[in-house]
Every structure is written in C-alpha cells, then in structure tokens.
Amino acid sequence: MSADVQLDQVWIRFGDFVAARDVNIHIQEGEFFSFLGPSGCGKTTLLRAVSGFSEPSEGRVLIGGRDMAGIGPNKRPTALIFQNLALFPLMTVWENIAFSLEVKGVGTKERRKKAEELLELIALPGQGEKMVSELSGGQKQRVAIARALAAEPDVLLLDEPLSALDLKLRQHMRTELRAIQQRVGITFIYITHDQGEALTMSDHVAVMSQGIIQQVGDGNTIYDQPETAFVASFVGENNLFKGKVSEISGDYALVDTSAGNIRARTSKGEERLSAGDEAYVFIRPESLKIANASKFDNRIGANIKQQEFEGSFWQVFFDVEGSDRDVKLSTVNDGSTLIHKVGDRVDLGFSADMAIATPAGELAAE
C-alpha cells in the first residue's frame, strides 16, 4: 500500500523561532519526493512532523487523506530512517530488520523468514546472524532501509541517509534507493542538502530555505526555471548580475545591470517583476558563449582571468566591469584547443531564453 501526504498550511515554531513557515505541499502516492535545502533550514523538523515526533504548531498533516493530529509515531503508517540510522547495536541484523514484526507479536519463525526476504531485497542474503557493528557503512545503510520496510509503511521517510557514506558509495546507493523505491512502490520522502541526490532520484523536489518552501517541481523545472533568487543560486551553478528592471515585455524583462542591459526571461514565481524593481539575473556557466561573430540577445565585455582544464570540459573565469564576482563559463572539451589566452578581451554572449530574471531576494550561501 502507498499513500499520499499533504502538508496543509503547516507552521512549526520553537518558542519565537519559526522552523517551518506556512508549508503547503501535496506529495503524490508512490512518488519519490525530496526536500532540498541547506543545513538548518528545517528539513528534519518537517519530517518529524510527518512521522509524528512533533506536531505542527499550526496546520494539518494528512496521510492517505487522514488527519494525523494526535496520532503518535508508533501509530502512523510511516517509517523513518534516521540521519544516523539508529540501528540497535545489541541485536543481530535479522532481529533489527524484524523488530517491527516482533512488536506486532509475530512468531520467531515467520520473523526470520520475512527478515531473510528483506535481506534478499537489499542484497545481503544470509547475513542475518551478524551483529550490526560487523557491517560496513553501506551495509548498515541497507539494513536500516530493510528495517523500515519490514514495518510495511505506506510512506518511507529518509533523513539524509547517505550523508555518512563516501562519495562512491553514495552514488551507488542513490541508484539502489531509487530501484528499491520502484520495486516496493511506496511513497518516499527524502531529505538532503545534496542537490545531486535530489535531482537524480526524485520525481519532485521541494527547495527549502529558512523554513520556507521556495519552489516545488521536477528536477528539470527546478534547474531550468528557478522561481526565486534562492533556488537559482542554490541549485547548480549560476552567474549573477544585480540590477533594476527597466522594461517588461511579455515574458521578458530588460534589466539594467552594472555589466550593461540584459534581456532575460522573467521567473514564474508568485512574486512577479515589474518595471523599476530590483532584480537578479542568473545565467548558467554552460549557457555563456564567447561571442565571435554570431548573434546573441545579450553581450557583455569581459577579460579572461583564468582557464581551468577539467578533462571533459573547460572552466573559464572572467572579470567583468562593475561586477565584484568572477563570471564563469564552462564549455565542452571537443578537442579543439581554446583559442583565447588569459588576459584577452572578449565578448560574452547568451540568449535571453537562457538568462532568468528573478526578484532580488535571499541568496544561497556560497
């Protein structure tokens, strides 16, 4: 079974501190949903409200359409995988996995059988007799997943479960998690501050900052059509030009920045730009081109400051007048050597569709 999860005008306060501010999200049944945000933005807090360890100060949490107010974590159809896994070190692997069955009073024989099935699922067959301390990091990870799945939850909640693993294992576990989710077909709510994880695994991502949901969408939308300055600066790399809107025409804005006038698409968030507003213009490094003769909507004069070779692509950094940040360009290494040298003066060009103008606002920390 699987269930949808609805957060309806949820506020969570700790004294005067607001950890979640008016959160409205509908997570569909059976989807892989991620909350993405920097450390301390309130991700764990929200997840605890879903799992029942805390109640929202205001608003409702609905699972499968049922209001969860007053229902404790042991009675909710959710299972939580903790940031530090919280496996029981004094029990064997199979006892850990079958713990929820033990609680329900299932007999030993059946528990063993179920544990063995789940060990099969997580690719650790026959390892049930080991103690948790005898497992590697990735194996512990998988045991924690199996322990949660054994409870047959409608919704599985995962609180940065991969953060303790090294890079290689993390990438491997991503694929594995996604595969497990598709096999069991239940709703996964996944928390992470790693955008790579969120974008590769999820059907939908909610980007959060300081207790506020900035944007909800699929990975592509989040990356290509950020709605707020925070999302644009947090997800992926972006060059930023600050300025003032001088003109709005349809879906485009003309922004007067220190590097000159830039035409850009306007963001589609709740807050819309109008002439005279402070605005930020974002351009991805891969959308910037060194403009020779070709036509571009926008052109910026720049000096090459540094060129870095990264194997499959080049990173080029520029000084732009009136901007205190380096502007970065990345281009695929297609075998043709770069024709420019450090110190050269060039024009950077990009189309208006590749640039996005958002209302000035909070930026992600570098």
Added chain:
Amino acid sequence: MGRYWQEFFLRNGTALALYLLISVACWMLLMIILPQIFMLDFSFRTNVPPPLWGTEAHGYTLEHYQYMVYGSAQSTDSYNFVDLSVFGRTILTAIFVTLIDVALCYPVAYYLAHVASGGWARLMVMALIVPFWVNELLRAFAFKIMFGSTGIINNFLVAIGILDQPFDFIRNGVALYSGLSYAYILLMIFPIYNAVESLDKNQIEAARDLGCPWWRIHWRVVIPHAKPGITSGCTMVFMLTAGALAAPQILGGPSSLWFTQIIYQAFNQAGNWARGSAYAIILLSTSIIFVLCMMKIFKVKLGEIAR
C-alpha cells in the same frame, strides 16, 4: 607489556612514574591486601588472647567455620540456627533492598537522562546528592524519628484516618528496609544514569517509530543498553547493604539482628576476633560468589561494569 611500562615512564618522567607506582602499590598493599590476608589468617586460628599470638597455642583450626554451621558443642541443636538464619535473612534482605533500589532508580535515572531538561535535571541531581552530605548515622536516626510511633508518618496516617493507631514500622522492619534502601541509593542511580544517558535518543525514537509501545522500548532497547550500569549499581548496593552496620544497628527492631551485628559482637563484646574474622570472610565470600553468579546469569562481563 614492556613497551607499556617504557611509555609510562617516558610520559610521566622517572620521578613521577616511580611515585605513582609506589603509591598505588602501597595503597593496594596496606589498605586492601594486607588487612584481608590478616583477616583470612585469623579466621583459621584458635581464639587466644593477644599475648599468646604467634605461640604454639595460636594454631590453625576450622572451628570458627564449623561453629557458624553447627553451633557450639554444648548446644543441643544439630545446626547453629541462630547465626544461619540471621545470615540467610541478611542476604535475602540485601537482595530485596537491591531490587527495590533498581525499581526506584531506573525510572529516575531514565527521567534525568532523557526527559528532564537542563536546569530541572541539575536541580534534581542536587536534591539527590545534598542529603548525603549528612552523616550516615544522622540519616539513620532521622529515619528512626520519622518512622517512630509518634513520628511524622504515623501522625499523618492517623490524622487522615488510614490508621486508627500508630503502626510499629520499626518492629516490622519497614524502617530498616527504607533506611537501607536510601543509604546507598546514589550508588545505584549514578551508574544507571551514566549507562542510560549514553544511549542515542534516536534509538528510542526508532523503536517508537517501528510501532513499539513504551514498555517494550525499555525492555528491548533501554534496559539492554543500561545492563552494565544496572549490574554495577546492583553489585555495589548489594555488597554495601549486606555489609551495612549503622542502619541495622539503629533502625533494626529488637528481634531482627543483621549479620554484621553478629560480627561486631564477636569482635567487640565476645572478644573473639577469630570467629569475627571467620564470619566476616563468610559474608564477604558469599557476597562475591553471589555477585559473580548474577553476572554470569545476566551475561555481564567484569570489564563492562567498570566502564
């Protein structure tokens, strides 16, 4: 081992290292090993006045141990029922007191470690510790006054009508059990507190999330984790209660003797140091054997207790 010593000397310097070694050795020898060896030796010798010590008359014998079991030769009973029953009752009561202390201290320790917040928890710890600044004898007398026939407890119970006349808490052993339970309660609370406190809160929450009712969380997660602390507390409380003297002396009823009181009498009233030693050795070794058996049963290793 050799490397360990080398490092020990290098780290502390020769002078300090020697000082540490010698002082620890002296402490062990003078305070722990020697007295016990003398005691052991005495318990196997005939009881003669001090001037004859070391002479022929001060020979080896098992008579004191036999006395504990069979009584004096003149007695008509085939066993020394008086001493044996006091001994048995002492051990049983000590077990009982230990169990009471576990039952009292586990919830308190858990509360302090995982429920109470900072300031409140510190206040509670102070409230636990401060009474122990008062001398043990004074505390026992305070209990005696409290449980006396005109003590506050009787007055209260009579006043609210639960009793029509004062209950003799002292003759019934209630005062003694309470006094003994309280006497070493800190030695139970702190080891359990330390053990429970080191448990990751997430484990409790994980168990709850998996559908576990609260009592089962304690049974399957918290208590197994705290087992070394519980055993450590039980060991100390049991040993000290079985060997307590002040509380039984003051709070014991006229008919209930504590085994330590018999030892005390042998040394101080009967002047029979040999028998006193034998009885003390019996108490000590029984306690140790009992504790070791319990550790075996509950599968706790000595090393875990010392953590």
